Amino acid sequence: MSDPLSIETREGLPDEWLFLREKYPRDTWMANSDLGEHARFWLSIHRHFRMMGAHLQSQSDTYREGLIDAGTFRQTMAPRLQQFLQTLDHHHRIEDGVFFPKFMAAEKRLIKGIELLEEDHHVIDAEVHNMVEIANKLLQSDPANSDQLKRNGEAFANCSERIVALLGRHLDDEEDIVVPLMLDRNEIELMD
Ligand SMILES: [Fe+2]
Numbered sequence: 001m002s003d004p005l006s007i008e009t010r011e012g013l014p015d016e017w018l019f020l021r022e023k024y025p026r027d028t029w030m031a032n033s034d035l036g037e038h039a040r041f042w043l044s045i046h047r048h049f050r051m052m053g054a055h056l057q058s059q060s061d062t063y064r065e066g067l068i069d070a071g072t073f074r075q076t077m078a079p080r081l082q083q084f085l086q087t088l089d090h091h092h093r094i095e096d097g098v099f100f101p102k103f104m105a106a107e108k109r110l111i112k113g114i115e116l117l118e119e120d121h122h123v124i125d126a127e128v129h130n131m132v133e134i135a136n137k138l139l140q141s142d143p144a145n146s147d148q149l150k151r152n153g154e155a156f157a158n159c160s161e162r163i164v165a166l167l168g169r170h171l172d173d174e175e176d177i178v179v180p181l182m183l184d185r186n187e188i189e190l191m192d
């Protein structure tokens with residue numbers, strides 16, 4: 001039987017980890033004056049990832065619809081991809097190494113939920129590793145070999161679509177655990 005909490009298939013978190021989100025619904029976060037600088041900065045990074053994901057997705061769709069050729073697709077993707085993947089890697093490291101241990105210590109009822117978020121990072125990081133290899137193949141494709149360029153372009157579009165889906169699921173669920181916790185506790189004490 002498949003894991004109901006797998007990032008591949010789940011459609012949100014179980015209620016047992018959402019008791020603080022009940023108290024602080026998502027649509028009230030930004031207007032809450034207790035939302036501190038850490039939380040606002042962290043949410044802005046998530047916004048950046050969503051924007052980059054949307055860009056990847058739209059470029060992949062444009063390529064699949066035949067509106068740009070594989071060579072153009074390659075040129076438009078390369079410059080921003082490296083920055084996106086590096087920022088994502090850095091973000092995961094800080095969460096795993098700094099944020100999550102503090103959050104787990106602060107709220108024992110969320111330990112399992114935060115461990116799930118760490119597992120998500122492993123799945124996403126493995127897919128990022130895969131993406132770097134596929135992107136390199138696309139970059140190294142022989143411009144004169146249209147079959148090779150097309151094949152590698154398609155593989156890249158598939159992989160980016162998968163990363164965008166995984167990341168979207170993860171960001172939503174992570175925010176549902178972390179933001180209400182930061183609102184419920186004093187952010188400075190929580191992060192100390
Ligand atoms: Fe994360």
Ligand SMILES: [Fe+2]
Nearest residue numbers: 046091095174
């Ligand atoms: Fe995050």
